[in-house]
Amino acid sequence: MYNGFLDWVFFGKQGMITENDPIEQHCLSRINCDLDVLVILLNLDQTRYSQKCRDKSQFLLNFF
Numbered sequence: 615m616y617n618g619f620l621d622w623v624f625f626g627k628q629g630m631i632t633e634n635d636p637i638e639q640h641c642l643s644r645i646n647c648d649l650d651v652l653v654i655l656l657n658l659d660q661t662r663y664s665q666k667c668r669d670k671s672q673f674l675l676n677f678f
Contacts, residue, residue, distance in 0.1 A: 623650050 624646050631642050 620646060620650055623653055 631639050633639055633642070
């Protein structure tokens with residue numbers, strides 16, 4: 615499941631590293647991994663924010 619997510623997030627050349635340079639491959643792999651973590655954390659942050667908003671709106675609805 616995570617590999618499918620990696621393919622979805624990876625940009626350019628349909629998720630294929632076409633360089634034969636090992637340093638370039640390592641850099642692209644590292645950038646892709648960092649980008650994946652960033653997307654996951656952003657999604658988690660948005661989920662927490664939406665839960666807080668929902669809880670506040672539920673409190674206001676119950677208050678009135």
